[in-house]
Amino acid sequence: MSPTREDQHWMYCNMVTSRRFEEAIAKIYFEGKSPAFNMANGPIPGEMHLSDGQEPVAVGVCAHLTPEDVVTATHRPHHQAIAKGVDLDKMAAEIFGKATGLSGGRGGHMHIFDADVNFACSGIIAQGMGPAVGAALSRKMQGKSGVAVAFVGEGAVNQGGWHEAMNLAAVWNLPFVCVIEDNAWGISVSKETSSAVANNADRAAAYGIPGKRIEGNDPYAIHEAAGEAIARARAGNGPSLIEVETYRLAGHFMGDAEGYRPEGEKDALFEKDPIPKMRARMIGDGMASEEELDRIEAEAAARVDAAIKFARESDDAAPEDALTRVFAA
């Protein structure tokens, strides 16, 4: 079933919000890091993994989720966090290391946690899998509704932990969906040289569950496949595996020279930027007018500006608070 008009507006809004957010972060990230680029400096220090280009996966899946459902994400979590409804002000503040951040500055960009919408991360590859499967188990044991979705990169499927969690979800028939964002690269190592099969949906056969691959970074097709998988999980019929071909329009992290990419690859990806594509399709399909989409874009930009302003104006974390919250209060 293709997304309703309302779904499409929501999806487009979240894709644009995510992109504007990453653009704002990218700009601020370089503050204090020039002329000599040093990751430790500036208002946003540390590694920064942007999700530009991968927005269709986040919105196509999260369109089917409620705050109650559980999502685990990776080192590249912003697009999924936004689509899951993580508080944007507090997320921005966390990325700046501010006291008002989601975790008061303890976590940072690779550790976005928002209990209000059941969102968690791990910066260790594939380690969102176990917790998502465990949340699905907990829902089943408690007789509570809700499904769990683990987003991972295509590089994660070669981790032992990925396989173990898939099998566990299948053997216990849990309400779980694994969504693989295949952006073709794990840092500088290509999927081609690191995975024995081209289509990771084929791996579903190893667990006796449905597996589907979506080509072309297409938000509509992702929406449809995710809808089926999530409905199946909600109905108690067990887990599914989805792999989506997507594009990483940024470097692996900010500061990555991307010398490993074949010449021209990046330019070709920009041609396929999913945001202008979706905009054109919505207008072509009569699902939105130019004015409506302009308004969505303006609202997204304003929302991001407000979040960045909130983050910038918030107080720094208090240094000695580093020693608190190690154990439950």
Place this chain on the structure above:
Amino acid sequence: MTKSNERKLTIARAMAEATAQEMRIDPKVFVMGEDIGPLGGVYGNTRGLIEEFGAERIRDTPISETAFIGAAVGAAQDGMRPVVELMFVDFFGVCFDAIYNLMAKNTYFSGGKFKVPMVLMTSTGGGYSDGGQHSQCLYGTFAHLPGMKVVAPSNAYDAKGLMTAAMRDDSPVVYMYHKGLQGMGWLGTEAGATVHVPEESYTLEIGKAKVVREGKDVSIVSVGMGVHNALKAAKTLEAQGVSAEVVDLVSLVPLDRETIRASVAKTGRLIVVDEDYMSYGLSGEIIASVTEHDISVLKSAPKRVAFPDVPIPFARVMEQFCLPNPDKIVAAWDEMKAA
């Protein structure tokens, strides 16, 4: 001094040079890890190797640490001399069985009949706001478990000699290099780590500490980045008329207790600086090594400047609050004198 004697290298380049020189003379040496091929390692320590040795001997791996570290154990037992990289030491969680139950124990389990001559290189350390899964040192964790040697250079000269020694060692060696000493353009580097490195191949004895600054009032013992903090603190103390001796452990396993004890016997005071977590680790081991041997050499209770027992926070102000630094070392001295 001739011109070539003045050549300075970063630790990253010193490690790559040592590996290349060893690979030229020993066809059994090969390298495996994530992004160690065309990228040359996230921390630059395999740069240039794939161009010279090709993809057969310089193997980019899938993100499968359990598989390739376990594979290195098997290859080492079968006559190869693998060098493998665990990109950040923090990732040990996904592959520790291959490290401490296989790599570290197979020599013993086989009664010495299997040798496991491999090097596990891994990056350590924080200070640049990379958060709690990318900033740890974990020196104590690795050094605690028997069966693997552990080294941690503080400068490029030591880095090259240790790398060559590690590749020639018939036992597994964990080679822990600190990101803040590595000399990567995109990460600030402690200038004192980039030093003169001879062109020719040489080894540094594993298990031997170095007195890198002589003094008579207090011994400051550390490793890796901590050595540079100790040297800076020693300078400040010197201006106050205090003569601090600085001991660079260089190796954690075997631990050169003789050198530590001799230094403390001379100065009568001990401060241990450790970027790893405070409890159950390196700092306690150094202090015990002195006190269990001869407690009478101490004129005052020893002190430690270490990372508090909390996960490493992201926010710069929080992380800097927790990390050891020269001021904290000077403050430890002040407390010691006041006590």
